[in-house]
Amino acid sequence: MGYCDIKAIEECLAEYHERIAAVIMECLHGAVKYALESIIALPSDLTSDRTSTEIQYSRAVYDLCKKYNILFIADEVRQGAGKTGKFFGYQNLGEDVKPDIVAMGKSMAGGFYPCSYIVGTDEVMSLVGTGEMASTFGNTPLGCAATHATLDLIDEPGYMDRGPFLGAWFQREADKWRKEYTFILDAVSCGTDMCLYIDESNPTVTGRKIAALCNLKGMLVTSFTNRVRMSPPLVLTDEEMTRGMEILKEALDEVTEYDDVPGMMWTGPE
Structure with missing residues (x-):
């Protein structure tokens, strides 16, 4: 199934939605041109349309997940923490977009300490009971301090x-x-x-x-x-x-x- 092929993902979810628990995707990463060339002919000077086309595709996937009651998981490990101009890449899809789960990592701790985070809606995260999800090195004070320092920097005006x-x-x-x-x-x-x-x-x-x-x-x-x-x-x-x-x-x-x-x-x- 080609990336940015809205018709393909629509047909897939329409036929198999009862067997699909979730869709996880990086909502904006800039590889749209070569993905689209496998579907339609594009001009060689395609530039400004890349981002808008990718946003339209990711938004369509999000809407389809809502239509078929499929969890939408935003992968923000690479493009989160302000790299696209917004704190999360999925925020480029519209103010009303609220992923069920967001995965974060890498730059969330400023490269100082390897940290990863999972956040989600109350409806989703409440399904995880006490002791059902754990990490040997989770909640390390050094990682938490690095993340807090990174978030303070990101909050500075103009940083993103x-x-x-x-x-x-x-x-x-x-x-x-x-x-x-x-x-x-x-x-x-x-x-x-x-x-x-x-x-x-x-x-x-x-x-x-x-x-x-x-x-x-x-x-x-x-x-x-x-x-x-x-x-x-x-x-x-x-x-x-x-x-x-x-x-x-x-x-x-x-x-x-x-x-x-x-x-x-x-x-x-x-």
């Missing part, structure tokens, strides 16, 4: 504006690179989640090779087959953002100059 600001910065630069480098298929950003899609038909250019060059130059990025993904924190300074874009540009310039780059080979499962 940083995500869209940095995302727009990346998009401006990356749109120029698309014209300069024929191997860049597309560049997408959703707040501080940023990604370059790479045409790997030329064996001298791969997403992992570009990522390896960035890593050697001092900027850690996530690499996959045919893409290079970055997800910097909101506390990234303008100077750090400038240097990060310089390193990425250097990697794009140099990727065809080397046969092999340390770290470019993936040894894990595909």
Whole structure:
């Protein structure tokens, strides 16, 4: 079932809703273009419609869950804590959207301590009895203190504006690179989640090779087959953002100059 294919999810839930307890999804993450190309033909310069199309899809899934009495679980582990300009990514779907369960993690403790949280409606959370859900390291004082400090920072005026600001910065630069480098298929950003899609038909250019060059130059990025993904924190300074874009540009310039780059080979499962 293709992402952003509203018809497909509608048909699925209509036929199987009695067997489906819940739908869990990341409501906004910026990968809409390539998902949609498997369904309909899209213009190569698709930009502003990405986010609105993704919001329409996620909102449709939410409405379908309500229609068929299916729990809607918002995955905010990656895009929560202000990365999209709102505290939760699902808040981009409308003020009336209230997930049954919200899963949080990663940046909720500012990267200082590994914490995860689950919140939900009274109707859902009251189903869990005493002792039915536990964690060996749950409720650690250090994790709680890190989370409180992070929330205080997020509450500062203008802090959550940083995500869209940095995302727009990346998009401006990356749109120029698309014209300069024929191997860049597309560049997408959703707040501080940023990604370059790479045409790997030329064996001298791969997403992992570009990522390896960035890593050697001092900027850690996530690499996959045919893409290079970055997800910097909101506390990234303008100077750090400038240097990060310089390193990425250097990697794009140099990727065809080397046969092999340390770290470019993936040894894990595909």
